[in-house]
Amino acid sequence: MFVLVNLKTYPCDPLEVARAVRDVNDTTDARLAVAPQAAHLERVAETGVETWAQHVDPIDYGSNTGHTLAETVAESGAVGTLINHSEQRLKLADIDGSVRAAERADLETVVCANNPAQIGAAAALGPDAVAVEPPELIGTGTPVSQADPDVVEDAVAAAASVDDDVSVLCGAGISTGDDVVAAGDLGSEGVLLASGVAKADDPEAALEDLVEPL
Numbered sequence: 001m002f003v004l005v006n007l008k009t010y011p012c013d014p015l016e017v018a019r020a021v022r023d024v025n026d027t028t029d030a031r032l033a034v035a036p037q038a039a040h041l042e043r044v045a046e047t048g049v050e051t052w053a054q055h056v057d058p059i060d061y062g063s064n065t066g067h068t069l070a071e072t073v074a075e076s077g078a079v080g081t082l083i084n085h086s087e088q089r090l091k092l093a094d095i096d097g098s099v100r101a102a103e104r105a106d107l108e109t110v111v112c113a114n115n116p117a118q119i120g121a122a123a124a125l126g127p128d129a130v131a132v133e134p135p136e137l138i139g140t141g142t143p144v145s146q147a148d149p150d151v152v153e154d155a156v157a158a159a160a161s162v163d164d165d166v167s168v169l170c171g172a173g174i175s176t177g178d179d180v181v182a183a184g185d186l187g188s189e190g191v192l193l194a195s196g197v198a199k200a201d202d203p204e205a206a207l208e209d210l211v212e213p214l
C-alpha cells in the first residue's frame, strides 16, 4: 500500500513529520511519502523522505508570476505531485496540462477527484494514479472506507474501465491502520491522508499505527 501524507497548510513542523515518515517507511513493506507546502519541498526532501508536491500548474518556463513550475518542484527534490486536490480544483484542460507538465519533469502523478465519474475522467488523462476523496468527509476523521465504501469500489471500477494501468488511491478521514486495511480490501492501492498525521500530537506514533497491520 502507498500511504501519502498531505501536510496541506497545517501548522505542523514539516521536518518533524518528514523524519517520522522516513523512519516509519524503513520499518514496513508499505511505501510512505509526504507532500509538504511548495516552500518546504527542498528542506523536506533533504531528510531523505520520499517527497511529493501538493500541486503543479499547467505551465512551462516563462512569464507565470506566482505559479508552480513542475521542473522547479523536481529540482527541489520532489518525485511526484498531487493534481486537482479538492482544495486546489482545476478545470479539465488544466488538469491535463498539469499532468503533461509533471510528465515533462519526470514527476509521478496522482490526480484527485470527488467521485467515481470524475475518477473515470481523470484516469482518461493518463496519470500514474487517481485518488477519490469525497469532500464532505475530508478532515472529519470519518474514513471514506467505512462511511462510503461504494465510492471506493466504484472508483476502482471506473478507473479500470478506462485504463487498467492507472492505480487508485482513496482518501478522507483515514487515520488508523484498520482504515488503511479497509481501503485495500475495497481495491484501493493506497491512501491519501492529512489530519490524522499532520494534526497528531505524535505524528510518528500515528504513522506507526497506520502501517501496523500492513
Ligand SMILES: O=C(CO)COP(=O)(O)O
Residues within 6 Å of the ligand: 006, 085, 133, 137, 138, 139, 140, 141, 171, 172, 173, 174, 192, 193, 194, 195, 196
Ligand atoms: O484531503 C485529504 C488528503 O489529501 C484528506 O484529508 P484528511 O485525511 O484530513 O481527511
